[in-house]
Amino acid sequence: MTAQPKLELKDVTKSFGRNHVLRGVNISIEKGKSLVVIGGSGTGKSVMIKCVLGLLSPDKGSIKVDGVETAGATGKSRDELMKKFGMLFQGGALFDSLPIWENVGFGLMQGKGVSKEEARVVAIEKLRAVGLAPRVADLLPAELSGGMQKRVGLARAIAANPEIIFFDEPTTGLDPIMADVINDLIVETSKGLGATTLSITHDMASARKIADNIAMIYKGEIIWQGDAKDIDHSGNEYVDQFIKGSATGPIKMEV
């Protein structure tokens, strides 16, 4: 008997006017596994993740978490669902007006009713887990470098011990060394929590490092999905062109 997937998308479609961004996306992630969706800019990666998070409503299709349909969930059922999720945004999306520790402990205080004192303790512990000293806790986001902000974003994503963590372009805008540090932290923290992860990226080094499975999205459809170690022998010319970063091939850049 096949184990029930932790997260499953079936035939998810989403259009904005005449722009059909998702054209029937199908992916499934087993509990504790890491799926990385690769693809170029404008292929629908971010829209897919926003549909799962409920930030956008899919036009059609099914999004199941632990076998329970979540597409269109609102109110309390959405609130309960969000408690299972953690999200690292591309730009960090830290709250400018709050100190670092309040950013990290925000979900605990607002979503789970944890006291301020307790949230601060957890926040400092999570900051340590991503390699940041406790003195950072009282700084404001604007006082940190891009790499440090990414770490704080990661600490916030894991603060409430989520079951599923989403990573949106986790290494974009970072130098290669810092990108590798973030990749290591993602693997370490996700495995530490036993969390299932769904990441979207166009950085192949990142995909290779954090993925158990890789899927490639092109023009709103998943055109290949398989084991991360098989990515170099996919037999798919679109995948081959993408991982080589070649300008020639079936993928034409629309300018």
Place this chain on the structure above:
Amino acid sequence: MSIAEEKTAETKRGWSPLDSLQGLGATVLNFLASAGRLFRFTAQAIYHCFTPPFYPRLLLRQLIDIGYYSLPVVGMTALFTGMVLALQSYTGFSRFSAEGAVATVVVLSVTRELAPVLAGLMVAGRIGASIAAELGTMRVTEQIDALTTLSTNPFKYLVAPRLIAGTLMLPVLVLIADVIGVFGGYLVGVYKLGFAPENYLHKTWEYLTYDDVVSGLWKASAFGFIVTLMGCYNGYNSQRGAQGVGAAVTTAVVSSSILILITNYFLTQLFFAGK
């Protein structure tokens, strides 16, 4: 057929009278869609003002920001408006020997119209713009999405405290502006135009009624709601990076200023028609 191909085909077909009709239809539909979105946003915002969880700390911060920090600009506006009004009405009324009405004109104009409308417009520039810029930046940097993923409703956390604070604080500001505006008129009346102080004050109180002041406060409350609503709506729905945030700020200030002037007419008619 792709969008580009359709456009090329349209260009080849040339212009027809139906095209302008189509343009007009699209404009009407866009307007209706925008009105519908604003109405839906307003209904959602009001609903979230009255349902828990509430954020008293954030509300207090907004009360201070909208009320206390707007005092200097509103106070200055009221002071000079009252002073100019006294000067203008004196020079105008002296043509038919009605200088004695200066104090009455100042107090009625300030309490009924000028304090609420000018305070509303000044707050639209100060607070409406700041709300639109703050929420717009939060939107384009995905902070509003981040709130949702952290189990926090952005309407309750961002919109409701601002709406409540705007609706409550504008009347307070206008009450203070009433006093300062009348004081401005008094300064000019007594020290420049030579009215006796007790006579000026007597004239100020003589025709002033409870309704004159209260109608201005109700107007202020409506204007506070409009300013914060338009700031929140435009900022919340901001798009396209820095340019989008700039556009949101402009739209918030312009639309709230126009709505204040239109609403002012209807509220005046409601309060004073037939009196």
